[in-house]
Amino acid sequence: MQSVTSPIERRLSVLRNPWWFADHLHVRHLWRDLKATSVHASGTLLDLGCGNAPYKPWFEPRVEKYVTADFPPVSERVQVASDTEHLPFKGGSFETVLCTQVLEHIPRPWAAAAEIARVLKPGGKLILSCPQYWILHEIPHDYFRFTPYGLRVLFPDHDWEWVEHRQQGSTWAVIACAFWQSFRTFGRAKRLIALFANPVFILLDRLWGNPNDTTNHLIVLSRKPKPHAVST
Numbered sequence: 001m002q003s004v005t006s007p008i009e010r011r012l013s014v015l016r017n018p019w020w021f022a023d024h025l026h027v028r029h030l031w032r033d034l035k036a037t038s039v040h041a042s043g044t045l046l047d048l049g050c051g052n053a054p055y056k057p058w059f060e061p062r063v064e065k066y067v068t069a070d071f072p073p074v075s076e077r078v079q080v081a082s083d084t085e086h087l088p089f090k091g092g093s094f095e096t097v098l099c100t101q102v103l104e105h106i107p108r109p110w111a112a113a114a115e116i117a118r119v120l121k122p123g124g125k126l127i128l129s130c131p132q133y134w135i136l137h138e139i140p141h142d143y144f145r146f147t148p149y150g151l152r153v154l155f156p157d158h159d160w161e162w163v164e165h166r167q168q169g170s171t172w173a174v175i176a177c178a179f180w181q182s183f184r185t186f187g188r189a190k191r192l193i194a195l196f197a198n199p200v201f202i203l204l205d206r207l208w209g210n211p212n213d214t215t216n217h218l219i220v221l222s223r224k225p226k227p228h229a230v231s232t
Helices: 008-016 024-040 056-062 109-119 148-154 171-181 188-207
Strands: 044-048 065-070 094-100 120-131 160-167 216-223
Touching: 024 056, 024 120, 024 160, 024 171, 024 188, 024 216, 044 056, 056 065, 094 109, 109 120, 109 148, 148 216, 171 188
Parallel strands: 044 065, 044 094, 094 120
Antiparallel strands: 120 216, 160 216
16 A cells, blocks of 8 residues: 655645645644644754654744654654654653654554653643544554544643644535545646635535534643652
């Protein structure tokens, strides 16, 4: 089975052809929300699973130091090659962790969640996005999809404060994603259809939204300090 290119890898096409780009309903909203949540970044930031670090221009001006890490093989923009489940950093090394569209590719996401908590300072922020719906991609390393309740299992309330939760699209965005992903190629005919179809999908998604149906989740969490032991 062949791998399917992820929406982030097609980021230049998104910026150049936003209206008739087939993944418009998913990708543009994700980029908009990531840019908005960059206000939470501070201190030393770890871009975990960074790929080509496409969001660095939004986050780097807000932090003192920007560190990129990804699982090998890595791009030239990766500073640290590491297993996400075993990060080579000391505890409390970062004030911010940015992790976008990575969690579904980790065989043990609970181990990655524990490592993120370990390297993040108390009071530090985690900015994380992951899909609830998306076609298989980066095959064979595509393991999970997430609901808000699944994310609360990985990042429980007793350890984390939920600062923000943004969903990228609703039912019609999901339908649009499924529709466009059924096409194997990105020819002129597909772009022409998208030019007329996407406005319809966008309008329907706005008029008949469903909070229980979405393509993607973006959450901002604050790591709670561990309670001090009470001496007797």
